[in-house]
Amino acid sequence: MKYPSSWLKGSSLGEAIACELRLQIINGTIKQGEILSENGIAADFGTSRSPVREALKTLSTEGLITLKRMGAVVNGLQLHDISELYDVRFLIESFAWKRLARQDTALVISQLQQIIDKMQLAAKHLDIVEFAYQDLSIHELIIKEAKHTRIWHLWLSIRQIVMTVILITTEEVLSQGEDKINFVIDKHRRLLQGLETKDPAVITARIEEYFADSHQTLHKSIH
Numbered sequence: 001m002k003y004p005s006s007w008l009k010g011s012s013l014g015e016a017i018a019c020e021l022r023l024q025i026i027n028g029t030i031k032q033g034e035i036l037s038e039n040g041i042a043a044d045f046g047t048s049r050s051p052v053r054e055a056l057k058t059l060s061t062e063g064l065i066t067l068k069r070m071g072a073v074v075n076g077l078q079l080h081d082i083s084e085l086y087d088v089r090f091l092i093e094s095f096a097w098k099r100l101a102r103q104d105t106a107l108v109i110s111q112l113q114q115i116i117d118k119m120q121l122a123a124k125h126l127d128i129v130e131f132a133y134q135d136l137s138i139h140e141l142i143i144k145e146a147k148h149t150r151i152w153h154l155w156l157s158i159r160q161i162v163m164t165v166i167l168i169t170t171e172e173v174l175s176q177g178e179d180k181i182n183f184v185i186d187k188h189r190r191l192l193q194g195l196e197t198k199d200p201a202v203i204t205a206r207i208e209e210y211f212a213d214s215h216q217t218l219h220k221s222i223h
Contacts, residue, residue: 014054
């Protein structure tokens, strides 16, 4: 699997290199402990070392690599990293869904229903990239519409890793047949139904249910 070119529109070359390397590190194509050379990456991507340095700096900030002279050592995404990533997502989304429930949700609910419809269409065509993009869109819409600047900035700090993880888990989900695909779509629909109740206890229960299953899926997909 390559990183989707449609997700790179407007990205710098350094960002594009970071996205491809991030995917290869998280899916295990590039192994923990491997040494990444600036010159080697530059040759692979047919570019100078400047955008490679930009990419490595980004991946270092995310904790996926440790910078060394003229390159880096791969840390990868370990089980504890996965757990921490989902802890942060759970905290962000628990806050966002419940905050949103205190607002007028009619427009957001309509938008969420449209996204879920697009997920179903993508599933019908076994379109991994589109399904993953719509999956991300559901969660990002909720976080954005919660209208909390610091929460939004926290989301942006993990967004690229989350996008990559969703892409990998989507490939796993769409390979498992119609029942599994429908189960994943229904998980998102249950989140939406929880929001419609505007009941914080119901919303919390739906979010806990969602993340418990998603965490399991991720473990199976990456390890």
